[in-house]
Amino acid sequence: MKCKYCGNDLGEDAVFCNNCGKKAESIVSLKKEKDSLNITQDSDINYAQEENNAENQYIPYENTENHDKNNPEQESEYFSDTIYENEHRNEKTGILKLTGSFFVMILATVLFAFVSICFCVKLGVSGKTSADAVRRMKTSILMDTDTGEKSFSDSIYDFIKFGNINDEGITKAQFRDFMVNSDFLEFAAEKTELYVDYIINGKGTEPTVTTDEMTEFFRNNEDVSEESFGYKMQTGDYNAIRRQLERNEADSNLLISSWSVRTGFNFGKLNYAFQYITLGILAALTIVFFIWIAVIVDRKGKYILWFYGNIFLFSGIIVFLAGFAAVFGLPLAYIHTESLACYAGSAMLIPFSLFAVSTGLFQICVGIIFKSIKKFFRRREKRSQEIEKALAAANV
Structure with missing residues (x-):
């Protein structure tokens, strides 16, 4: 077993490193390290490939306005504003009509x-x-x-x-x-x-x-x-x-x-x-x-x-x-x-x-x-x- 920090050879029962004084920890076996390394390398390679594919892949345009309207909260707010504007506009028109009718x-x-x-x-x-x-x-x-x-x-x-x-x-x-x-x-x-x-x-x-x-x-x-x-x-x-x-x-x-x-x-x-x-x-x-x-x-x-x-x-x-x-x-x-x-x-x-x-x-x-x-x-x-x-x- 080797020291994780300085690489000094340690005994199987060593608790501290004789060279750097750090606490000794168990090191994964070489085989496992190799497997882990292979997995990591494969993951990096796959991630890189996915990244390259994503760059070359066509992404369709998404209408954020429609997406916002499909959201219930945003849709409610949108229609509330529209209704208010229409009611306000109709209220003004109604006042003008009633005023004209009054003179008639x-x-x-x-x-x-x-x-x-x-x-x-x-x-x-x-x-x-x-x-x-x-x-x-x-x-x-x-x-x-x-x-x-x-x-x-x-x-x-x-x-x-x-x-x-x-x-x-x-x-x-x-x-x-x-x-x-x-x-x-x-x-x-x-x-x-x-x-x-x-x-x-x-x-x-x-x-x-x-x-x-x-x-x-x-x-x-x-x-x-x-x-x-x-x-x-x-x-x-x-x-x-x-x-x-x-x-x-x-x-x-x-x-x-x-x-x-x-x-x-x-x-x-x-x-x-x-x-x-x-x-x-x-x-x-x-x-x-x-x-x-x-x-x-x-x-x-x-x-x-x-x-x-x-x-x-x-x-x-x-x-x-x-x-x-x-x-x-x-x-x-x-x-x-x-x-x-x-x-x-x-x-x-x-x-x-x-x-x-x-x-x-x-x-x-x-x-x-x-x-x-x-x-x-x-x-x-x-x-x-x-x-x-x-x-x-x-x-x-």
Whole structure:
């Protein structure tokens, strides 16, 4: 046996090397060393051959991206990011669509309310209904209504200068009594029918009240003048009335075109808004707005129900308030102001107010139904989501 460190020959029983002093260890026999050496050499040779073969061998390209996606954790992270980006993008698009639909809803509401009110005017206001309303008025109340600074009878008295037509000195009280007992309501009803038919329906030529017609009114009430004034009016009195009316240009002042010039609003063209062709076009445009909203929100039922419900609801409120103002607001305003316009309007707009109130209530009911259906589906969807969450939690 030899020393492992210095190669000195040692005895079989030696524990330490006599030369270097190191502890002696058993050495593998030569045969085993040779076998071990051969194995080591063979392993090195085989490893070298494998290394050479590996260098010359074709290695296919491996798609690391697909490999990463096949990894469950990386795949989950990849799809989570993609879904988040898509949801974020869809959220932005949805906000833009809802904003656009909101503005379309406002336009549709205003147009729908306007068309509804025009239809109510067309159905509830006509020359005949207005004339009948004038005939139902109280002449005494009409003569006492306020025209701004004085009563209606005093305004007519001052306009004609009735106290100066003769030497009798007719007072305002006597003139009021004459107007109350005359057939003034019938005369006014006939003229009102012509005015309303022209303004609303465009019938006939532009109406007016001529000086001859006004003078004839006093002539037809000759008997009433004798009772009210204490004497029967003569031809000279009627001629004086005519001259005063002509001096004040009563004919031109009562023309609708003159009203348009003074107010800046063209009453002569107002009938175009109430023609069935115009109303049909506006109604079709309203339907286009409804369809447009459905297209913008991708025909999603919950949004369609919400927008349609608001359109019907707010349009109905506007129409209802218009009718309510005509049937209740004008009488209350007359009580407070005693205005001629409020008294005449409250009497003549009763049919319109009934149509408007009924139409407004109907639209409000439809709007509430749409919104109720939308809330029902929303509650059902929320309940389904809660059930899905509960099932998912139970499975976990």
